[in-house]
Amino acid sequence: MEILIRIVFCQLMLFVLVACSTGAGNGQDTSLPSVALTTTANSVQSGDNVRLTWISRNANSCVATGGWSGTKNRIGSQLLGPLTVSQNYILTCTNTMGSVSDSVSVAVVSPDAATLSFSSDANPVDYDGVVTLSWSTRNVDACSASGDWNGSKATSGTETVGPLISDSQFNLSCSGSGGDINASVTVQVNSAASPVINFMSSTSNVSAGDNVTLSWNATGAETCTAADDWSGNKAISGSEVVGPLNANSNFTLNCVGAGGASSKSLSVSVLPATGDGINGFIDSSYINRLGVSQVYVYAGTVEPDDKDGDSGDPLLVVDVSQAPGTCNFNYAVAGLSNGSYTLAFTAEGETDIAGQDDPISFKGVYNFTYSGNALQHDIVAANILRVGANQAYQTVQAAAAAATAGDVIEVDAGNYPDDIIVFRTNNLTVRGVGGRAHISGTYVIPFRSGSDVDNGMGLWVNKSTGLTVENIEFSNARVADENGAGIRNQGRDLTICNSYFHNNEDGFLGGAYGTLLIEYSEFYLNGWTDLGRNHNMYIDEGDRFILRHSYSHHARIGHNVKTRARENHILYNRIMDETDGTASYAIDVPNGGLTYVIGNLLQQGPDTDNSTLFPYGAEGLSGDGRTHQLYVVNNTLVNDRGNGTFINISGGTEKAVVINNIFAGGGGTVNGATEESNNIISADPGLVDRANYDYRLTAGSIARDAGIAPGQGAGLDLTPVYHYVHPSSQEDRPRDNSLDIGAYEYAE
Numbered sequence: 035m036e037i038l039i040r041i042v043f044c045q046l047m048l049f050v051l052v053a054c055s056t057g058a059g060n061g062q063d064t065s066l067p068s069v070a071l072t073t074t075a076n077s078v079q080s081g082d083n084v085r086l087t088w089i090s091r092n093a094n095s096c097v098a099t100g101g102w103s104g105t106k107n108r109i110g111s112q113l114l115g116p117l118t119v120s121q122n123y124i125l126t127c128t129n130t131m132g133s134v135s136d137s138v139s140v141a142v143v144s145p146d147a148a149t150l151s152f153s154s155d156a157n158p159v160d161y162d163g164v165v166t167l168s169w170s171t172r173n174v175d176a177c178s179a180s181g182d183w184n185g186s187k188a189t190s191g192t193e194t195v196g197p198l199i200s201d202s203q204f205n206l207s208c209s210g211s212g213g214d215i216n217a218s219v220t221v222q223v224n225s226a227a228s229p230v231i232n233f234m235s236s237t238s239n240v241s242a243g244d245n246v247t248l249s250w251n252a253t254g255a256e257t258c259t260a261a262d263d264w265s266g267n268k269a270i271s272g273s274e275v276v277g278p279l280n281a282n283s284n285f286t287l288n289c290v291g292a293g294g295a296s297s298k299s300l301s302v303s304v305l306p307a308t309g310d311g312i313n314g315f316i317d318s319s320y321i322n323r324l325g326v327s328q329v330y331v332y333a334g335t336v337e338p339d340d341k342d343g344d345s346g347d348p349l350l351v352v353d354v355s356q357a358p359g360t361c362n363f364n365y366a367v368a369g370l371s372n373g374s375y376t377l378a379f380t381a382e383g384e385t386d387i388a389g390q391d392d393p394i395s396f397k398g399v400y401n402f403t404y405s406g407n408a409l410q411h412d413i414v415a416a417n418i419l420r421v422g423a424n425q426a427y428q429t430v431q432a433a434a435a436a437a438t439a440g441d442v443i444e445v446d447a448g449n450y451p452d453d454i455i456v457f458r459t460n461n462l463t464v465r466g467v468g469g470r471a472h473i474s475g476t477y478v479i480p481f482r483s484g485s486d487v488d489n490g491m492g493l494w495v496n497k498s499t500g501l502t503v504e505n506i507e508f509s510n511a512r513v514a515d516e517n518g519a520g521i522r523n524q525g526r527d528l529t530i531c532n533s534y535f536h537n538n539e540d541g542f543l544g545g546a547y548g549t550l551l552i553e554y555s556e557f558y559l560n561g562w563t564d565l566g567r568n569h570n571m572y573i574d575e576g577d578r579f580i581l582r583h584s585y586s587h588h589a590r591i592g593h594n595v596k597t598r599a600r601e602n603h604i605l606y607n608r609i610m611d612e613t614d615g616t617a618s619y620a621i622d623v624p625n626g627g628l629t630y631v632i633g634n635l636l637q638q639g640p641d642t643d644n645s646t647l648f649p650y651g652a653e654g655l656s657g658d659g660r661t662h663q664l665y666v667v668n669n670t671l672v673n674d675r676g677n678g679t680f681i682n683i684s685g686g687t688e689k690a691v692v693i694n695n696i697f698a699g700g701g702g703t704v705n706g707a708t709e710e711s712n713n714i715i716s717a718d719p720g721l722v723d724r725a726n727y728d729y730r731l732t733a734g735s736i737a738r739d740a741g742i743a744p745g746q747g748a749g750l751d752l753t754p755v756y757h758y759v760h761p762s763s764q765e766d767r768p769r770d771n772s773l774d775i776g777a778y779e780y781a782e
Contacts, residue, residue, distance in 0.1 A: 067093035069127040071136040075151035077143050077215075079172060083115030084140050086123055089736060093127035100124040100137065109714050109740065117142050148173045148212030154204075154219050156718030160732060161226035161293065164196030167204055167219060173212025181205040181218070198223045224734040226293030228782075229255035230722055232730075233287050234759060237357050239303040239364060245277030246302050248285055253722050255289035255296075262286045262299070296782065303366070312402065313366035314412040316354050316379060318504065319442050319463040320397055321363050323529060323551060324580075326383035327354040329365045330396070331375055338378035338396040343389045354379070359554050359583070359763030361465065361504040361531040370404045377402065379413050415442040415463070421471075422446030430464065430473070431455050431487075437462055445471035445506070452476055456486035456495040457525070466505035470534060475510040479518060492519035492543065499548070502529040511538040516562050519543035523550065530555055532762070540568050546576030546599040553582050554762045561590025566618065566643070573597040582606055583756070583764040589617040591643050596622040600660040602629040606756045606764055606777075611639030611674075612727060618644040624653035626662040626687065630747065633754040633767070633777050635729050637672040638699075645701070647673060651684025663689040665747040668754040670721070670729040670777040673699030683708060693752070694741040696776040698724065712742045714775050731780040738780050741773035754779075 069090040078084060089109050090096055096106045101121030102114060108127070120142045126135040143149060152169040159165055170190040171177065177187040182202040183195055189208065204219045229252045236247040251271040252258055258268040263283040264276055276285070279302060286299040312331075321327050330338060330348035339346045354365045367377075378396040386392050398413030419433040419441055420426055427433040430453045433443045439460045447469030473493050481490025489495050493511045494503075508520025520535040521528075523544030532554045535541035541560035542552070550573060557570035569592035573579045579599040586594040587610045594609045594617045602623060609620045620636045623629050629650065638647040646652075648671075655662050664687060671680050680697050683690045683706025690708040697703045697715045704710060720735025722728045731737055744752035756764045757778055768779045 065092060066131050067091060067127045067129045067134050069093065069096065069125055069134055069136045071123065071125045071138050073123070073138045073140055074153055075140065075149065076138070076217075077141045077147070077149050078115075078117055079145055079147075079149060080118050080142050081116045083113055084117065085111055085113045086138065087111040088125050088136075090125075090127040091740075092129055094129045096125055096127040098123070098125055101140075107710065108712060109736065111715055146173055146212055148208065148210060148215040150174070150206065150208055150215045150217045152206050152217035152219055154221055158222035158224050158734060159196075159198060159718065160224050160720075160734065161199060162197040163223070164194050164198065165221055166192055166194045168192045169206055169217075171208050171215075173210055174208040174215065175210035177206055177208040179204065179206055199226075224732070226291065227254055227733045228294040229253060229289040229291045229296040230730065230732070231255070231287055231289055231296050231298040232759075233285075233298040233300055234763075234765075235285070235300055235302055237302070237360065237362070239357070239366075240277075240279055244279060245275050246279060246283075247273055247275050248300075249273035250287055250298075252287070252289040252291075252296075253728065254291045254293060256291050258287055258289040260286065261288055310370055310404075310406065310408065311366060311368040312370070312375075312377065312404065312409040312411055314364065314410045316363045316365060316398075316413045317415040317442065317463075318361050318363055318465070318531075319415050319440070319461075319502065320379060320381055320413065321354065321356075322381035323356075323553075324549060325381060327363070327379070327381045328352060328383035329354060329367060330378050330380065331367050331370070332378075334374055334376065335401050336376050338376065338399055340386045340392045340394050341388045342391040349375075351383075353383075358759070358765060359532070361554070372405050374401070374403045376400070377411065416440065418442045418444055420444050420446075421450075422448065429453050430471070434459065434462070434464075447471055449474060454479065454487050454489065454493055456489055457498045457501050460498050461500035462498065463502040463504065464506065465503075466507075470505050470507040470532075472507040472509065473520070474508075475512055475518070475538075478512045478514060480514055490514060492522035492538075492540075494520070495522045496525040496528055496544070499526040501525060501527075502531070503533055504531045505533065507534040507536075508541070509535075509537045511540070512562075513539070517543060517568060520560075523547075529553075534558075535560060535570070540572055542571040542573075543569075544574065546573045546579040546597070548576075549578045549580065550576065550599070551580045551582075552584055553580075555584045556762050557584070557586040557589070557594070559588050559590060561592045566591045569593045569596045570617075571595055571597075573599050575599070577601065579603070580605070583758065583762060584608075585760070585762045586610075587612060587617075588615040591616055591618060593617060593619045593622045595620065596624070598623075598625050598627075598656075600627045600656075600658070602627060604629070604631045604634060606633040606754075606758045608635045608727075608758050608760060610635065610637040610727065611642050612637065613639060614641060615639045616641050616643050618642070619646060619649060621648045622652065623650045623664075625656040626651040626660065626664075626684065627656065628661040628748055629664050630750065630752070631664075631666045632668060632752065633756060633758065634669045635727070635758055635777050636669055637727065638675050638678070640674050640676070642675050642678075645675065645678025646682045647671060647678070647680050649682040649684075650690070650706075651687060652682065655684055655686050661748065662687050663748055664691070665750075665752055666690075666692045666695060667744045667747075667752045668694045668741070668773075668775070668777060670696045671698070672724065672729070673697075673701045676700040678702070679705050682706060691744075691747060691752075693744045694773065694775045696721075696729075696737055712740060712775060714740070719776070729776070730778045731774060731776065733780070735774075735780065737775035739772035739774060741775045743773065
């Protein structure tokens with residue numbers, strides 16, 4: 035009977051020759067590679083299988099010889115058998131400096147001989163960590179333990195040992211009718227790591243006199259203290275409102291633990307502040323989220339013009355930036371001398387080619403005189419309709435009926451029960467202010483021909499072009515057909531930002547006509563009883579779907595993300611069942627299409643309704659002429675179900691590339707024809723706190739510096755540029771000479 039046991043890495047590392055070296059900044063290898071190969075059992079009976087596991091460092095390629103053959107990934111495992119004769123397995127890894135080999139032998143013994151298989155589920159382990167030892171035998175009657183465990187043991191079983199604070203050796207001796215047999219497992223324990231600090235602010239810039247909320251979590255810390263522009267002892271995790279701020283401020287958190295000390299700092303800019311330049315905010319209704327929005331500054335009082343190379347070109351051009359986790363946009367222009375200037379905003383920066391005449395348009399033209407002190411100028415919406423108990427409109431429905439193209443509807447935070455709308459006016463922006471505005475359903479919405487309220491589809495139905503929804507909460511959408519949506523989309527170019535969909539029959543339902551962009555949003559517990567056809571979000575057709583920096587979790591029986599769009603960009607999200615979720619798939623792309631899955635945290639829980647985490651083309655690849663290519667790059671995928679398949683790819687897929695991913699947990703990794711490279715398959719790849727879904731890398735993670743440049747996929751650069759930050763936010767991914775595997779780049 036096949037015994038599948040996680041492979042021991044620790045004792046292998048005792049024989050590693052030289053860890054990887056990046057050379058003197060020129061990308062050349064300056065040391066030999068290293069390789070370590072191990073097996074689950076050194077003796078088996080005829081017909082049994084064994085699993086080989088290996089890890090290499092600083093290698094360009096690895097080749098198997100002896101009892102196996104072929105090119106192998108730099109890190110991996112492989113089940114071999116059934117064995118009928120003894121075998122010697124050799125793995126040779128090479129770089130420009132030369133080659134290094136490691137080998138293991140597996141003896142096939144007679145049926146009445148004693149056999150013993152003994153291993154650990156994780157190796158190395160973090161300081162104060164635990165491991166589970168597993169063993170199985172044949173033809174023995176009794177076993178006893180020695181070394182760093184002791185006592186009589188059953189002839190097969192598992193036992194969790196720890197916490198471990200130093201390298202440990204576990205010996206197992208068995209005897210019986212088949213003779214005596216011994217085995218040892220050495221578990222390497224990483225030195226106690228310095229605390230890992232996650233430290234963030236609610237915004238990176240504020241107006242003078244405003245507050246900022248700092249939040250933090252320090253893994254592996256015993257004490258923390260604040261320094262610079264705040265002070266005092268701090269809890270290991272928490273949040274604190276700091277302010278009012280009247281100058282640019284720097285906040286530092288110093289934490290100490292068993293492994294040493296760590297420090298993390300962040301800065302908050304205050305606008306305006308004493309100093310040069312002009313800065314301010316741009317209303318999001320003017321922003322091109324998929325293009326380049328910029329502010330141009332000209333000398334003197336002029337009519338704004340493009341960068342066509344004549345005397346009227348701008349002196350300075352600066353990008354408009356979006357504050358992470360928000361729908362707020364700002365700019366800052368520095369380096370001005372005293373004098374008069376003209377400032378203008380354009381959302382068409384990518385079409386303004388230097389040296390040629392381009393017909394771009396400007397908004398918010400502003401003339402000002404600069405005399406040495408910082409100025410603030412905000413470019414606000416031209417027309418704002420306000421909704422709330424003390425505003426001109428009591429409901430969003432009433433404001434939408436009165437709005438014209440390009441207007442902004444601002445909705446005071448609060449509850450708006452049954453504020454049901456069908457949007458037909460183009461280019462509206464609807465945003466909650468002072469917190470999220472909550473659109474809640476209290477009854478089953480019927481269908482009545484000619485009625486927008488009795489639309490039979492959902493709380494908000496979009497039939498317009500260019501609608502933007504910001505800071506809105508949707509709950510309890512129900513219709514007679516049991517597929518009521520928080521938002522039902524039948525329009526084009528819809529944007530959803532920083533919104534929350536929960537406890538609806540469907541969170542979002544509809545097409546991705548033009549471009550559907552969902553960012554910085556949360557989807558939770560959408561779905562209806564156990565139907566299985568309702569989802570957190572279901573893009574049922576369309577052109578292009580972009581989901582980024584969002585959190586989709588605990589869909590009821592249905593999928594956390596399901597999309598039939600022709601093109602899909604699923605980037606830097608957290609998509610999970612967690613402990614008690616019952617979702618079927620984390621991501622479902624049932625009809626294929628050009629699909630990018632980059633930088634995500636994907637997890638399948640123990641109660642999932644389906645054993646596959648992510649299928650591609652499960653309902654048949656569409657024959658509508660779309661490109662059937664899949665790129666899965668630098669994700670961290672965790673299967674807490676214990677079995678099943680991480681990724682299942684339909685036959686007929688033109689191209690499937692799986693690069694730099696971490697696969698942690700039970701089950702098969704990828705089913706289907708793929709181009710796979712530099713993926714880690716490990717029960718313990720070195721995650722900060724897998725049990726609590728913190729998938730950042732530990733200092734000793736085998737994923738560090740083990741990635742490769744992913745190149746391009748169908749013309750798009752596949753290199754990850756962000757990290758997901760919980761909840762529903764992001765930060766820039768650090769860049770260095772060596773890319774880490776998985777969704778996170780290790781940072782001190």
